[in-house]
Amino acid sequence: MLNNTIKIGDSEFLELRDIIYKQSAIVFVENKKYLLENRLSKRIQELNFSSFKDYIYYLKYDINCRKELDLMINLVTINETYFLRERPQLDHVVKVALPEIIAKGKKSIRIWSAACSTGEEPYSIAILIKEAGLQSKASIEIVGTDINSEVVEFARTGEYRSMSFRGAPNHFVPTYFKQDNVIYKLNDDIKHMVKFNVGNLTTLGIGTLMGKFDIIFCRNVLIYFDMDGKKKVIDMFYNTLNSPGYLYLGHSESVNKLSTSYTVNVFGGGIVHLKQ
Ligand SMILES: C[S@@+](CC[C@H](N)C(=O)[O-])C[C@H]1O[C@@H](n2cnc3c(N)ncnc32)[C@H](O)[C@@H]1O
Incomplete structure:
Protein backbone atom coordinates (compact mmCIF):
# COMPACT_ATOMS: atom_id res chain seq x y z
CA MET A 1 0.00 0.00 0.00
CA THR A 77 9.19 22.48 -3.58
CA ILE A 78 11.19 22.15 -6.80
CA ASN A 79 14.85 22.24 -5.80
CA GLU A 80 16.60 21.91 -9.15
CA THR A 81 20.03 23.62 -9.12
CA TYR A 82 23.69 23.04 -10.04
CA PHE A 83 27.11 24.65 -9.71
CA LEU A 84 27.87 27.67 -11.92
CA ARG A 85 24.28 27.85 -13.19
CA GLU A 86 23.74 30.92 -15.41
CA ARG A 87 27.46 31.62 -15.26
CA PRO A 88 27.46 35.11 -16.88
CA GLN A 89 25.65 36.53 -13.81
CA LEU A 90 28.17 34.93 -11.47
CA ASP A 91 31.03 36.39 -13.53
CA HIS A 92 29.31 39.78 -13.42
CA VAL A 93 29.38 39.66 -9.63
CA VAL A 94 33.13 39.11 -9.40
CA LYS A 95 34.16 41.20 -12.41
CA VAL A 96 31.75 44.16 -12.11
CA ALA A 97 29.51 44.34 -9.02
CA LEU A 98 32.07 43.53 -6.31
CA PRO A 99 34.86 45.68 -7.86
CA GLU A 100 32.38 48.59 -8.11
CA ILE A 101 31.34 48.21 -4.47
CA ILE A 102 34.96 47.84 -3.33
CA ALA A 103 35.99 50.91 -5.39
CA LYS A 104 33.49 52.93 -3.31
CA GLY A 105 35.59 52.07 -0.27
CA LYS A 106 33.28 49.48 1.27
CA LYS A 107 35.19 47.07 3.50
CA SER A 108 32.33 44.86 4.59
CA ILE A 109 30.08 43.37 1.90
CA ARG A 110 27.05 41.08 2.25
CA ILE A 111 25.64 38.73 -0.41
CA TRP A 112 22.29 36.90 -0.04
CA SER A 113 21.44 33.82 -2.04
CA ALA A 114 17.69 33.81 -1.35
CA ALA A 115 16.10 30.45 -2.24
CA CYS A 116 19.50 28.73 -2.48
CA SER A 117 18.16 25.16 -2.52
CA THR A 118 21.00 22.67 -1.82
CA GLY A 119 23.68 25.36 -1.81
CA GLU A 120 25.30 25.12 -5.23
CA GLU A 121 24.52 28.80 -5.98
CA PRO A 122 26.10 30.45 -2.89
CA TYR A 123 29.05 28.04 -2.98
CA SER A 124 29.61 28.89 -6.68
CA ILE A 125 29.71 32.57 -5.73
CA ALA A 126 32.19 31.79 -2.92
CA ILE A 127 34.45 29.81 -5.27
CA LEU A 128 34.53 32.58 -7.88
CA ILE A 129 35.25 35.20 -5.20
CA LYS A 130 38.16 33.11 -4.01
CA GLU A 131 39.42 32.57 -7.57
CA ALA A 132 39.29 36.33 -8.17
CA GLY A 133 41.25 37.02 -4.95
CA LEU A 134 38.59 39.44 -3.71
CA GLN A 135 38.73 38.34 -0.08
CA SER A 136 41.92 40.34 0.43
CA LYS A 137 40.10 43.52 -0.62
CA ALA A 138 37.01 43.34 1.64
CA SER A 139 35.32 41.12 4.16
CA ILE A 140 32.61 39.32 2.19
CA GLU A 141 29.77 37.49 3.96
CA ILE A 142 27.60 35.09 1.94
CA VAL A 143 24.25 33.92 3.35
CA GLY A 144 22.09 31.21 1.77
CA THR A 145 18.43 30.77 2.74
CA ASP A 146 15.60 28.54 1.59
CA ILE A 147 12.07 27.74 2.78
CA ASN A 148 12.88 24.02 2.63
CA SER A 149 14.66 22.95 5.84
CA GLU A 150 15.87 19.69 4.26
CA VAL A 151 17.76 21.37 1.43
CA VAL A 152 19.28 23.84 3.91
CA GLU A 153 20.51 20.90 6.02
CA PHE A 154 21.93 19.31 2.86
CA ALA A 155 23.66 22.57 1.85
CA ARG A 156 25.39 22.76 5.23
CA THR A 157 27.09 19.39 4.62
CA GLY A 158 28.79 20.65 1.45
CA GLU A 159 28.62 17.13 -0.01
CA TYR A 160 27.49 16.61 -3.58
CA ARG A 161 27.08 14.03 -6.32
CA SER A 162 28.21 14.34 -9.92
CA MET A 163 24.82 15.70 -11.13
CA SER A 164 25.58 18.97 -9.36
CA PHE A 165 28.58 19.57 -11.61
CA ARG A 166 26.84 19.37 -14.98
CA GLY A 167 27.58 23.04 -15.70
CA ALA A 168 31.15 23.07 -14.39
CA PRO A 169 34.48 22.99 -16.28
CA ASN A 170 36.90 20.06 -15.83
CA HIS A 171 39.23 21.71 -13.31
CA PHE A 172 36.35 22.69 -10.98
CA VAL A 173 35.77 19.43 -9.09
CA PRO A 174 39.41 18.42 -8.45
CA THR A 175 40.30 21.97 -7.36
CA TYR A 176 37.51 22.51 -4.83
CA PHE A 177 36.28 19.05 -3.78
CA LYS A 178 37.67 15.84 -2.32
CA GLN A 179 36.17 12.72 -3.83
CA ASP A 180 34.96 9.98 -1.49
CA ASN A 181 33.47 7.22 -3.67
CA VAL A 182 30.41 8.84 -5.35
CA ILE A 183 30.41 11.83 -2.98
CA TYR A 184 32.35 15.04 -3.56
CA LYS A 185 33.15 16.98 -0.37
CA LEU A 186 33.63 20.72 -0.66
CA ASN A 187 36.93 22.02 0.76
CA ASP A 188 36.55 23.60 4.19
CA ASP A 189 37.90 27.03 3.20
CA ILE A 190 35.01 27.49 0.73
CA LYS A 191 32.47 25.82 2.99
CA HIS A 192 33.25 28.32 5.76
CA MET A 193 32.57 31.26 3.44
CA VAL A 194 28.78 30.54 3.39
CA LYS A 195 26.26 30.48 6.24
CA PHE A 196 22.85 28.85 5.75
CA ASN A 197 19.47 29.46 7.36
CA VAL A 198 15.88 28.42 6.76
CA GLY A 199 14.03 31.46 5.43
CA ASN A 200 10.65 32.01 3.80
CA LEU A 201 10.67 34.94 1.36
CA THR A 202 7.04 35.67 2.12
CA THR A 203 7.41 35.89 5.91
CA LEU A 204 6.45 39.36 7.05
CA GLY A 205 9.56 41.27 8.12
CA ILE A 206 12.07 38.84 6.62
CA GLY A 207 13.97 41.74 5.03
CA THR A 208 14.45 43.45 8.39
CA LEU A 209 15.40 40.15 9.99
CA MET A 210 18.06 39.43 7.37
CA GLY A 211 19.62 42.92 7.55
CA LYS A 212 21.03 44.93 4.63
CA PHE A 213 22.73 43.35 1.60
CA ASP A 214 24.84 44.69 -1.27
CA ILE A 215 24.05 41.84 -3.64
CA ILE A 216 20.99 39.56 -3.77
CA PHE A 217 20.52 36.44 -5.86
CA CYS A 218 16.97 35.15 -6.21
CA ARG A 219 16.99 32.92 -9.23
CA ASN A 220 14.42 30.46 -10.50
CA VAL A 221 11.95 30.82 -7.66
CA LEU A 222 9.70 33.76 -8.60
CA ILE A 223 8.55 31.73 -11.63
CA TYR A 224 6.51 29.68 -9.14
CA PHE A 225 4.81 32.76 -7.58
CA ASP A 226 1.82 34.83 -8.77
CA MET A 227 2.11 38.56 -9.50
CA ASP A 228 1.21 39.55 -5.95
CA GLY A 229 3.79 37.21 -4.41
CA LYS A 230 6.47 38.34 -6.89
CA LYS A 231 5.79 42.01 -6.20
CA LYS A 232 6.02 41.63 -2.43
CA VAL A 233 9.38 39.87 -2.73
CA ILE A 234 10.78 42.32 -5.29
CA ASP A 235 9.78 45.29 -3.07
CA MET A 236 11.21 43.59 0.01
CA PHE A 237 14.52 43.12 -1.84
CA TYR A 238 14.56 46.82 -2.78
CA ASN A 239 14.23 47.81 0.88
CA THR A 240 16.84 45.24 1.87
CA LEU A 241 19.48 46.38 -0.65
CA ASN A 242 22.09 49.04 0.08
CA SER A 243 22.85 51.57 -2.63
CA PRO A 244 24.39 50.66 -4.86
CA GLY A 245 22.65 47.30 -4.69
CA TYR A 246 22.60 44.49 -7.24
CA LEU A 247 19.70 42.05 -7.72
CA TYR A 248 20.12 38.99 -9.95
CA LEU A 249 16.99 37.06 -10.97
CA GLY A 250 16.67 33.91 -13.11
CA HIS A 251 16.87 34.35 -16.90
CA SER A 252 13.10 34.02 -17.32
CA GLU A 253 12.30 36.37 -14.42
CA SER A 254 12.24 40.18 -14.34
CA VAL A 255 10.91 43.14 -12.34
CA ASN A 256 8.97 44.23 -15.43
CA LYS A 257 5.40 45.24 -14.41
CA LEU A 258 6.34 44.70 -10.74
CA SER A 259 8.55 47.64 -9.82
CA THR A 260 9.84 50.84 -11.37
CA SER A 261 12.39 51.41 -8.63
CA TYR A 262 15.19 49.37 -10.16
CA THR A 263 17.43 50.35 -13.07
CA VAL A 264 17.73 47.41 -15.45
CA ASN A 265 21.22 46.83 -16.79
CA VAL A 266 21.72 44.30 -19.60
CA PHE A 267 25.22 42.89 -20.00
CA GLY A 268 26.65 40.10 -22.17
CA GLY A 269 24.63 37.02 -21.22
CA GLY A 270 22.52 38.41 -18.41
CA ILE A 271 20.62 41.13 -16.61
CA VAL A 272 21.17 42.84 -13.27
CA HIS A 273 18.59 45.00 -11.49
CA LEU A 274 20.25 47.95 -9.79
CA LYS A 275 19.30 50.00 -6.78
CA GLN A 276 21.24 53.18 -7.39
C1 LIG B 1 14.57 25.82 -8.51
S1 LIG B 1 15.27 26.17 -6.95
C2 LIG B 1 16.41 27.45 -7.37
C3 LIG B 1 17.76 27.29 -6.70
C4 LIG B 1 18.81 28.30 -7.12
N1 LIG B 1 18.41 29.65 -6.78
C5 LIG B 1 19.09 28.20 -8.60
O1 LIG B 1 18.64 29.06 -9.38
O2 LIG B 1 19.76 27.25 -9.02
C6 LIG B 1 13.93 27.07 -6.17
C7 LIG B 1 14.05 27.11 -4.65
O3 LIG B 1 13.12 28.07 -4.14
C8 LIG B 1 12.72 27.64 -2.86
N2 LIG B 1 11.50 28.37 -2.47
C9 LIG B 1 10.24 28.25 -2.96
N3 LIG B 1 9.40 29.09 -2.33
C10 LIG B 1 10.13 29.78 -1.42
C11 LIG B 1 9.83 30.78 -0.46
N4 LIG B 1 8.59 31.25 -0.31
N5 LIG B 1 10.83 31.26 0.31
C12 LIG B 1 12.10 30.77 0.18
N6 LIG B 1 12.44 29.82 -0.71
C13 LIG B 1 11.47 29.32 -1.51
C14 LIG B 1 12.51 26.14 -3.05
O4 LIG B 1 12.53 25.44 -1.83
C15 LIG B 1 13.70 25.79 -3.97
O5 LIG B 1 14.80 25.31 -3.25
Whole structure:
Protein backbone atom coordinates (compact mmCIF):
# COMPACT_ATOMS: atom_id res chain seq x y z
CA MET A 1 0.00 0.00 0.00
CA LEU A 2 2.76 2.47 0.97
CA ASN A 3 3.87 4.13 -2.30
CA ASN A 4 0.56 3.79 -4.15
CA THR A 5 -0.40 7.09 -5.69
CA ILE A 6 -3.47 8.64 -4.06
CA LYS A 7 -5.66 10.68 -6.40
CA ILE A 8 -6.56 14.23 -5.50
CA GLY A 9 -10.11 15.45 -6.21
CA ASP A 10 -10.85 18.87 -7.73
CA SER A 11 -12.03 20.57 -4.53
CA GLU A 12 -9.19 18.98 -2.52
CA PHE A 13 -6.72 20.27 -5.07
CA LEU A 14 -8.07 23.81 -4.74
CA GLU A 15 -7.96 23.62 -0.95
CA LEU A 16 -4.42 22.25 -0.84
CA ARG A 17 -3.29 24.74 -3.47
CA ASP A 18 -4.56 27.53 -1.20
CA ILE A 19 -2.73 26.16 1.83
CA ILE A 20 0.54 25.92 -0.13
CA TYR A 21 0.07 29.43 -1.51
CA LYS A 22 -0.51 30.93 1.94
CA GLN A 23 2.62 29.22 3.27
CA SER A 24 4.98 30.03 0.42
CA ALA A 25 3.43 32.09 -2.44
CA ILE A 26 4.02 29.04 -4.68
CA VAL A 27 1.13 28.61 -7.12
CA PHE A 28 0.23 25.13 -8.31
CA VAL A 29 -1.62 25.32 -11.61
CA GLU A 30 -4.26 22.73 -12.55
CA ASN A 31 -1.90 20.66 -14.70
CA LYS A 32 0.46 20.17 -11.74
CA LYS A 33 -2.07 18.03 -9.82
CA TYR A 34 -0.02 14.94 -10.57
CA LEU A 35 2.99 16.54 -8.86
CA LEU A 36 1.09 16.91 -5.58
CA GLU A 37 -0.17 13.33 -5.92
CA ASN A 38 3.34 12.00 -6.57
CA ARG A 39 5.04 14.02 -3.86
CA LEU A 40 2.47 13.63 -1.06
CA SER A 41 0.96 10.15 -1.43
CA LYS A 42 3.73 8.44 0.53
CA ARG A 43 3.45 10.95 3.38
CA ILE A 44 -0.34 10.55 3.51
CA GLN A 45 0.07 6.79 3.83
CA GLU A 46 2.79 7.13 6.48
CA LEU A 47 0.22 9.02 8.55
CA ASN A 48 -2.25 6.17 7.98
CA PHE A 49 -4.65 8.32 5.98
CA SER A 50 -6.18 7.11 2.76
CA SER A 51 -7.22 10.37 1.12
CA PHE A 52 -6.16 13.96 0.51
CA LYS A 53 -9.32 15.00 2.33
CA ASP A 54 -8.03 13.47 5.60
CA TYR A 55 -4.58 14.94 5.04
CA ILE A 56 -5.94 18.44 4.44
CA TYR A 57 -8.02 18.20 7.62
CA TYR A 58 -4.82 17.21 9.50
CA LEU A 59 -2.91 20.12 7.95
CA LYS A 60 -5.61 22.53 9.05
CA TYR A 61 -6.66 21.36 12.49
CA ASP A 62 -4.20 18.92 14.08
CA ILE A 63 -2.09 20.02 17.04
CA ASN A 64 1.00 19.13 14.93
CA CYS A 65 -0.19 21.11 11.93
CA ARG A 66 2.64 23.70 12.05
CA LYS A 67 5.25 20.93 11.86
CA GLU A 68 3.31 19.11 9.15
CA LEU A 69 2.92 22.27 7.08
CA ASP A 70 6.72 22.69 7.04
CA LEU A 71 7.19 19.05 6.16
CA MET A 72 4.60 19.28 3.39
CA ILE A 73 6.36 22.36 1.93
CA ASN A 74 9.65 20.41 1.99
CA LEU A 75 7.95 17.72 -0.10
CA VAL A 76 6.42 19.98 -2.74
CA THR A 77 9.19 22.48 -3.58
CA ILE A 78 11.19 22.15 -6.80
CA ASN A 79 14.85 22.24 -5.80
CA GLU A 80 16.60 21.91 -9.15
CA THR A 81 20.03 23.62 -9.12
CA TYR A 82 23.69 23.04 -10.04
CA PHE A 83 27.11 24.65 -9.71
CA LEU A 84 27.87 27.67 -11.92
CA ARG A 85 24.28 27.85 -13.19
CA GLU A 86 23.74 30.92 -15.41
CA ARG A 87 27.46 31.62 -15.26
CA PRO A 88 27.46 35.11 -16.88
CA GLN A 89 25.65 36.53 -13.81
CA LEU A 90 28.17 34.93 -11.47
CA ASP A 91 31.03 36.39 -13.53
CA HIS A 92 29.31 39.78 -13.42
CA VAL A 93 29.38 39.66 -9.63
CA VAL A 94 33.13 39.11 -9.40
CA LYS A 95 34.16 41.20 -12.41
CA VAL A 96 31.75 44.16 -12.11
CA ALA A 97 29.51 44.34 -9.02
CA LEU A 98 32.07 43.53 -6.31
CA PRO A 99 34.86 45.68 -7.86
CA GLU A 100 32.38 48.59 -8.11
CA ILE A 101 31.34 48.21 -4.47
CA ILE A 102 34.96 47.84 -3.33
CA ALA A 103 35.99 50.91 -5.39
CA LYS A 104 33.49 52.93 -3.31
CA GLY A 105 35.59 52.07 -0.27
CA LYS A 106 33.28 49.48 1.27
CA LYS A 107 35.19 47.07 3.50
CA SER A 108 32.33 44.86 4.59
CA ILE A 109 30.08 43.37 1.90
CA ARG A 110 27.05 41.08 2.25
CA ILE A 111 25.64 38.73 -0.41
CA TRP A 112 22.29 36.90 -0.04
CA SER A 113 21.44 33.82 -2.04
CA ALA A 114 17.69 33.81 -1.35
CA ALA A 115 16.10 30.45 -2.24
CA CYS A 116 19.50 28.73 -2.48
CA SER A 117 18.16 25.16 -2.52
CA THR A 118 21.00 22.67 -1.82
CA GLY A 119 23.68 25.36 -1.81
CA GLU A 120 25.30 25.12 -5.23
CA GLU A 121 24.52 28.80 -5.98
CA PRO A 122 26.10 30.45 -2.89
CA TYR A 123 29.05 28.04 -2.98
CA SER A 124 29.61 28.89 -6.68
CA ILE A 125 29.71 32.57 -5.73
CA ALA A 126 32.19 31.79 -2.92
CA ILE A 127 34.45 29.81 -5.27
CA LEU A 128 34.53 32.58 -7.88
CA ILE A 129 35.25 35.20 -5.20
CA LYS A 130 38.16 33.11 -4.01
CA GLU A 131 39.42 32.57 -7.57
CA ALA A 132 39.29 36.33 -8.17
CA GLY A 133 41.25 37.02 -4.95
CA LEU A 134 38.59 39.44 -3.71
CA GLN A 135 38.73 38.34 -0.08
CA SER A 136 41.92 40.34 0.43
CA LYS A 137 40.10 43.52 -0.62
CA ALA A 138 37.01 43.34 1.64
CA SER A 139 35.32 41.12 4.16
CA ILE A 140 32.61 39.32 2.19
CA GLU A 141 29.77 37.49 3.96
CA ILE A 142 27.60 35.09 1.94
CA VAL A 143 24.25 33.92 3.35
CA GLY A 144 22.09 31.21 1.77
CA THR A 145 18.43 30.77 2.74
CA ASP A 146 15.60 28.54 1.59
CA ILE A 147 12.07 27.74 2.78
CA ASN A 148 12.88 24.02 2.63
CA SER A 149 14.66 22.95 5.84
CA GLU A 150 15.87 19.69 4.26
CA VAL A 151 17.76 21.37 1.43
CA VAL A 152 19.28 23.84 3.91
CA GLU A 153 20.51 20.90 6.02
CA PHE A 154 21.93 19.31 2.86
CA ALA A 155 23.66 22.57 1.85
CA ARG A 156 25.39 22.76 5.23
CA THR A 157 27.09 19.39 4.62
CA GLY A 158 28.79 20.65 1.45
CA GLU A 159 28.62 17.13 -0.01
CA TYR A 160 27.49 16.61 -3.58
CA ARG A 161 27.08 14.03 -6.32
CA SER A 162 28.21 14.34 -9.92
CA MET A 163 24.82 15.70 -11.13
CA SER A 164 25.58 18.97 -9.36
CA PHE A 165 28.58 19.57 -11.61
CA ARG A 166 26.84 19.37 -14.98
CA GLY A 167 27.58 23.04 -15.70
CA ALA A 168 31.15 23.07 -14.39
CA PRO A 169 34.48 22.99 -16.28
CA ASN A 170 36.90 20.06 -15.83
CA HIS A 171 39.23 21.71 -13.31
CA PHE A 172 36.35 22.69 -10.98
CA VAL A 173 35.77 19.43 -9.09
CA PRO A 174 39.41 18.42 -8.45
CA THR A 175 40.30 21.97 -7.36
CA TYR A 176 37.51 22.51 -4.83
CA PHE A 177 36.28 19.05 -3.78
CA LYS A 178 37.67 15.84 -2.32
CA GLN A 179 36.17 12.72 -3.83
CA ASP A 180 34.96 9.98 -1.49
CA ASN A 181 33.47 7.22 -3.67
CA VAL A 182 30.41 8.84 -5.35
CA ILE A 183 30.41 11.83 -2.98
CA TYR A 184 32.35 15.04 -3.56
CA LYS A 185 33.15 16.98 -0.37
CA LEU A 186 33.63 20.72 -0.66
CA ASN A 187 36.93 22.02 0.76
CA ASP A 188 36.55 23.60 4.19
CA ASP A 189 37.90 27.03 3.20
CA ILE A 190 35.01 27.49 0.73
CA LYS A 191 32.47 25.82 2.99
CA HIS A 192 33.25 28.32 5.76
CA MET A 193 32.57 31.26 3.44
CA VAL A 194 28.78 30.54 3.39
CA LYS A 195 26.26 30.48 6.24
CA PHE A 196 22.85 28.85 5.75
CA ASN A 197 19.47 29.46 7.36
CA VAL A 198 15.88 28.42 6.76
CA GLY A 199 14.03 31.46 5.43
CA ASN A 200 10.65 32.01 3.80
CA LEU A 201 10.67 34.94 1.36
CA THR A 202 7.04 35.67 2.12
CA THR A 203 7.41 35.89 5.91
CA LEU A 204 6.45 39.36 7.05
CA GLY A 205 9.56 41.27 8.12
CA ILE A 206 12.07 38.84 6.62
CA GLY A 207 13.97 41.74 5.03
CA THR A 208 14.45 43.45 8.39
CA LEU A 209 15.40 40.15 9.99
CA MET A 210 18.06 39.43 7.37
CA GLY A 211 19.62 42.92 7.55
CA LYS A 212 21.03 44.93 4.63
CA PHE A 213 22.73 43.35 1.60
CA ASP A 214 24.84 44.69 -1.27
CA ILE A 215 24.05 41.84 -3.64
CA ILE A 216 20.99 39.56 -3.77
CA PHE A 217 20.52 36.44 -5.86
CA CYS A 218 16.97 35.15 -6.21
CA ARG A 219 16.99 32.92 -9.23
CA ASN A 220 14.42 30.46 -10.50
CA VAL A 221 11.95 30.82 -7.66
CA LEU A 222 9.70 33.76 -8.60
CA ILE A 223 8.55 31.73 -11.63
CA TYR A 224 6.51 29.68 -9.14
CA PHE A 225 4.81 32.76 -7.58
CA ASP A 226 1.82 34.83 -8.77
CA MET A 227 2.11 38.56 -9.50
CA ASP A 228 1.21 39.55 -5.95
CA GLY A 229 3.79 37.21 -4.41
CA LYS A 230 6.47 38.34 -6.89
CA LYS A 231 5.79 42.01 -6.20
CA LYS A 232 6.02 41.63 -2.43
CA VAL A 233 9.38 39.87 -2.73
CA ILE A 234 10.78 42.32 -5.29
CA ASP A 235 9.78 45.29 -3.07
CA MET A 236 11.21 43.59 0.01
CA PHE A 237 14.52 43.12 -1.84
CA TYR A 238 14.56 46.82 -2.78
CA ASN A 239 14.23 47.81 0.88
CA THR A 240 16.84 45.24 1.87
CA LEU A 241 19.48 46.38 -0.65
CA ASN A 242 22.09 49.04 0.08
CA SER A 243 22.85 51.57 -2.63
CA PRO A 244 24.39 50.66 -4.86
CA GLY A 245 22.65 47.30 -4.69
CA TYR A 246 22.60 44.49 -7.24
CA LEU A 247 19.70 42.05 -7.72
CA TYR A 248 20.12 38.99 -9.95
CA LEU A 249 16.99 37.06 -10.97
CA GLY A 250 16.67 33.91 -13.11
CA HIS A 251 16.87 34.35 -16.90
CA SER A 252 13.10 34.02 -17.32
CA GLU A 253 12.30 36.37 -14.42
CA SER A 254 12.24 40.18 -14.34
CA VAL A 255 10.91 43.14 -12.34
CA ASN A 256 8.97 44.23 -15.43
CA LYS A 257 5.40 45.24 -14.41
CA LEU A 258 6.34 44.70 -10.74
CA SER A 259 8.55 47.64 -9.82
CA THR A 260 9.84 50.84 -11.37
CA SER A 261 12.39 51.41 -8.63
CA TYR A 262 15.19 49.37 -10.16
CA THR A 263 17.43 50.35 -13.07
CA VAL A 264 17.73 47.41 -15.45
CA ASN A 265 21.22 46.83 -16.79
CA VAL A 266 21.72 44.30 -19.60
CA PHE A 267 25.22 42.89 -20.00
CA GLY A 268 26.65 40.10 -22.17
CA GLY A 269 24.63 37.02 -21.22
CA GLY A 270 22.52 38.41 -18.41
CA ILE A 271 20.62 41.13 -16.61
CA VAL A 272 21.17 42.84 -13.27
CA HIS A 273 18.59 45.00 -11.49
CA LEU A 274 20.25 47.95 -9.79
CA LYS A 275 19.30 50.00 -6.78
CA GLN A 276 21.24 53.18 -7.39
C1 LIG B 1 14.57 25.82 -8.51
S1 LIG B 1 15.27 26.17 -6.95
C2 LIG B 1 16.41 27.45 -7.37
C3 LIG B 1 17.76 27.29 -6.70
C4 LIG B 1 18.81 28.30 -7.12
N1 LIG B 1 18.41 29.65 -6.78
C5 LIG B 1 19.09 28.20 -8.60
O1 LIG B 1 18.64 29.06 -9.38
O2 LIG B 1 19.76 27.25 -9.02
C6 LIG B 1 13.93 27.07 -6.17
C7 LIG B 1 14.05 27.11 -4.65
O3 LIG B 1 13.12 28.07 -4.14
C8 LIG B 1 12.72 27.64 -2.86
N2 LIG B 1 11.50 28.37 -2.47
C9 LIG B 1 10.24 28.25 -2.96
N3 LIG B 1 9.40 29.09 -2.33
C10 LIG B 1 10.13 29.78 -1.42
C11 LIG B 1 9.83 30.78 -0.46
N4 LIG B 1 8.59 31.25 -0.31
N5 LIG B 1 10.83 31.26 0.31
C12 LIG B 1 12.10 30.77 0.18
N6 LIG B 1 12.44 29.82 -0.71
C13 LIG B 1 11.47 29.32 -1.51
C14 LIG B 1 12.51 26.14 -3.05
O4 LIG B 1 12.53 25.44 -1.83
C15 LIG B 1 13.70 25.79 -3.97
O5 LIG B 1 14.80 25.31 -3.25
